[in-house]
Amino acid sequence: MTEKILASWKDGPARQAIVDFVTAVTTPGPAFVEPADRIATFDNDGTLWVEQPLPPQFDFVFRTWAQEVKDDPSLASQQPYKALIERDPDFFAGLGSQDPKVVETLLEAFTRSWAGTTPEEFDAQVREWTGTAKHPKLDVPYRELVYRPMLELFELLQANGFRVFVCSGGGRDFMRVLAEDTWGILKENVIGSAAAYTYADGKLVRSRELLGSLDLGSGKPEHIFAHTGRLPVFAGGNADVDIEMLQSARFALLVNHDDDEREFSYTRGAEASLAKAAESGWAVVSMKNDWATVF
Amino acid sequence: MTEKILASWKDGPARQAIVDFVTAVTTPGPAFVEPADRIATFDNDGTLWVEQPLPPQFDFVFRTWAQEVKDDPSLASQQPYKALIERDPDFFAGLGSQDPKVVETLLEAFTRSWAGTTPEEFDAQVREWTGTAKHPKLDVPYRELVYRPMLELFELLQANGFRVFVCSGGGRDFMRVLAEDTWGILKENVIGSAAAYTYADGKLVRSRELLGSLDLGSGKPEHIFAHTGRLPVFAGGNADVDIEMLQSARFALLVNHDDDEREFSYTRGAEASLAKAAESGWAVVSMKNDWATVF
Numbered sequence: 212m213t214e215k216i217l218a219s220w221k222d223g224p225a226r227q228a229i230v231d232f233v234t235a236v237t238t239p240g241p242a243f244v245e246p247a248d249r250i251a252t253f254d255n256d257g258t259l260w261v262e263q264p265l266p267p268q269f270d271f272v273f274r275t276w277a278q279e280v281k282d283d284p285s286l287a288s289q290q291p292y293k294a295l296i297e298r299d300p301d302f303f304a305g306l307g308s309q310d311p312k313v314v315e316t317l318l319e320a321f322t323r324s325w326a327g328t329t330p331e332e333f334d335a336q337v338r339e340w341t342g343t344a345k346h347p348k349l350d351v352p353y354r355e356l357v358y359r360p361m362l363e364l365f366e367l368l369q370a371n372g373f374r375v376f377v378c379s380g381g382g383r384d385f386m387r388v389l390a391e392d393t394w395g396i397l398k399e400n401v402i403g404s405a406a407a408y409t410y411a412d413g414k415l416v417r418s419r420e421l422l423g424s425l426d427l428g429s430g431k432p433e434h435i436f437a438h439t440g441r442l443p444v445f446a447g448g449n450a451d452v453d454i455e456m457l458q459s460a461r462f463a464l465l466v467n468h469d470d471d472e473r474e475f476s477y478t479r480g481a482e483a484s485l486a487k488a489a490e491s492g493w494a495v496v497s498m499k500n501d502w503a504t505v506f
Numbered sequence: 507m508t509e510k511i512l513a514s515w516k517d518g519p520a521r522q523a524i525v526d527f528v529t530a531v532t533t534p535g536p537a538f539v540e541p542a543d544r545i546a547t548f549d550n551d552g553t554l555w556v557e558q559p560l561p562p563q564f565d566f567v568f569r570t571w572a573q574e575v576k577d578d579p580s581l582a583s584q585q586p587y588k589a590l591i592e593r594d595p596d597f598f599a600g601l602g603s604q605d606p607k608v609v610e611t612l613l614e615a616f617t618r619s620w621a622g623t624t625p626e627e628f629d630a631q632v633r634e635w636t637g638t639a640k641h642p643k644l645d646v647p648y649r650e651l652v653y654r655p656m657l658e659l660f661e662l663l664q665a666n667g668f669r670v671f672v673c674s675g676g677g678r679d680f681m682r683v684l685a686e687d688t689w690g691i692l693k694e695n696v697i698g699s700a701a702a703y704t705y706a707d708g709k710l711v712r713s714r715e716l717l718g719s720l721d722l723g724s725g726k727p728e729h730i731f732a733h734t735g736r737l738p739v740f741a742g743g744n745a746d747v748d749i750e751m752l753q754s755a756r757f758a759l760l761v762n763h764d765d766d767e768r769e770f771s772y773t774r775g776a777e778a779s780l781a782k783a784a785e786s787g788w789a790v791v792s793m794k795n796d797w798a799t800v801f
Contacts, residue, residue, distance in 0.1 A: 374692075383735075410724040433703055433705050436710055
C-alpha cells in the first residue's frame with residue numbers, strides 16, 4: 212500500500228486496524244475473503260456526514276412541511292408540524308432514542324409528503340435542496356459536510372475488491388440522489404427506509420405504504436441480506452441503531468463524535484454502541500484524534 | 507465491435523437490433539445513455555434457461571415436499587402436495603396463467619418449506635440440487651440448460667458499461683446461488699420474489715412472510731426501481747408476466763420458444779407479450795432461427 216491511502220487519517224489504532232484488516236482479507240491465508248463476499252456497508256447520518264443538530268433530511272422535509280401547513284393550517288396543531296413551528300428540539304430528540312410514537316408520527320408525515328410523486332419529481336426536489344440548503348451552524352452546503360476520511364476509506368475498500376453499500380435508516384430515495392452526486396456510490400448500492408412505489412400506466416408513483424421494515428437496528432442486517440444476499444465483511448456506523456449491522460460484520464468501525472471544534476461532540480444515541488465497541492474490540496474512530504481533516 | 511460478440515447468434519433482425527441499440531446508447535448523440543443509467547434486466551425462467559415442463563425451481567421444491575408428505579401424511583390430500591403425488595400437470599399449468607388461487611397455494615407451501623432455515627442451510631440445499639438434478643426430457647443437469655446466447659448478451663452489455671440484473675418471479679435466494687455459480691452474476695444483482703428474514707441473536711432466519719410483493723407483472727418494474735433506483739434501459743423476457751418490465755425499458759427483447767427440436771415450442775403464457783411485441787416493435791428472438799447454439 213502506498214502512502215497516499217487514507218491520507219486524511221492520522222496514524223493511530225483506528226487507521227492501523229483498517230489497514231491490517233484489509234491486508235489480511237486480501238492476502239492468501241486464514242483470514243482471506245473471497246472477492247464475491249467482499250461487501251462493505253456504512254450507515255449514513257453521523258457516519259458519512261453531519262447529523263447534528265438533526266439529520267439533514269429533516270432540513271429537506273421541513274421546507275415541504277412548512278408549505279403543507281400553509282396549504283392546510285389545521286396541520287399546525289398536529290405533530291410533527293407543531294414541533295417544527297415551535298422549534299421544539301425535544302420532540303425530534305425522540306428520534307435518537309427511537310421513541311416509537313415519535314418515529315410513527317414522523318413516518319406518517321414523511322410518507323404523506325411525497326405520496327403521488329414520481330421518482331423524477333422527487334429527485335428534482337432533492338437536487339434543488341442540495342443546491343441551496345446550508346447547515347445552520349457550520350454555514351456551508353450540506354453536501355460539503357461529507358467526511359473526507361470516509362470517502363478515502365471507500366476508495367481503499369473498492370481498490371481491494373469490496374463493493375461499498377450505504378445502509379441507513381434515512382430515506383433511500385433521498386440518499387440515492389446524494390450517493391451518486393456526492394459519494395460516488397451508484398443508486399443501486401444504497402439501502403434505506405423506503406416507500407413502496409406502484410407501477411401503472413407506464414409510470415412509477417410513490418405510495419403512502421412503507422416497503423418492508425425501517426432500516427434500523429436488526430432491520431439493517433435484514434435489509435443488507437435482502438439487497439445483497441450476504442452479511443457485510445466490513446461495516447461502519449456511529450449509533451445504537453447500527454449495533455446489529457456492526458455485530459453482523461467481520462470488522463466493525465464506530466465513529467465517535469468527540470470533536471466539538473470542527474464538528475460536534477455528543478454521545479446521545481450512541482451510548483450502547485460505544486459500550487459494545489469496548490466489549491467487542493471494534494475499531495473506534497475518534498474524530499478529534501484520528502482524522503487530520505474532517506471535510 | 508469485433509466478430510466475436512454474440513457468437514451464438516445468427517445474423518438477422520434480432521441480433522442487428524441489439525447491436526444497433528448498444529451502439530446508439532454508447533455513442534455521443536441523441537440516443538446516448540449516461541453510464542450510471544445503463545441498467546439491463548432479464549427475466550430468468552424461459553429467458554435465461556429452460557422453463558418447460560415446469561420452472562426448474564419446482565423440481566427443487568418437489569424433493570422437499572415429498573419429504574414433508576412422508577413426515578406428515580395428512581398433507582397428501584392437500585394442494586399442492588396432492589397434485590405432485592398425482593402428477594397433475596393441470597394444477598401447475600395455473601402458474602402460467604397466474605391463477606391467484608394456485609399462486610397462493612404454492613406460495614403457502616414454498617414459504618412453509620423453508621421457514622426457520624438460515625441462508626447457509628438454504629444455499630447448501632440449492633447446491634446439492636444443482637449438483638444432482640437432471641432435466642426430465644433433455645437428460646442433462648439443469649445448470650447446463652442456460653442459454654448460451656443470453657450469456658453472450660450479458661458479456662456484450664457489460665463490455666458496454668451496463669450493469670446486468672436478473673429479475674424474476676422465481677425465488678430470489680434460489681436464483682442467487684445459480685447466478686454466481688452459473689451466470690457469473692453477483693448475488694446482489696438478482697431481484698426476485700423472497701421471504702423476509704429476521705435477524706436475532708446474531709443469526710438470520712427465514713420467516714414465513716413474503717417480503718413485499720411477488721416479482722411478477724407490474725411487480726417487476728416496482729422491484730427493479732426499489733433495488734436499483736432506476737427503470738431498465740434494456741430488458742429481456744419471454745412471457746406475459748414480463749410485459750410491464752419490457753414496457754418500462756427503452757429496448758425490449760422477447761424470447762419466443764419456437765424450437766421443438768433443441769428445446770420446446772409453446773406460446774402458452776406468452777400470447778399477450780407476443781401481441782404486445784408486434785404492436786410495440788420489440789425485438790423478438792426466434793430460438794429456432796436466431797440462435798445458432800442454444801446451450
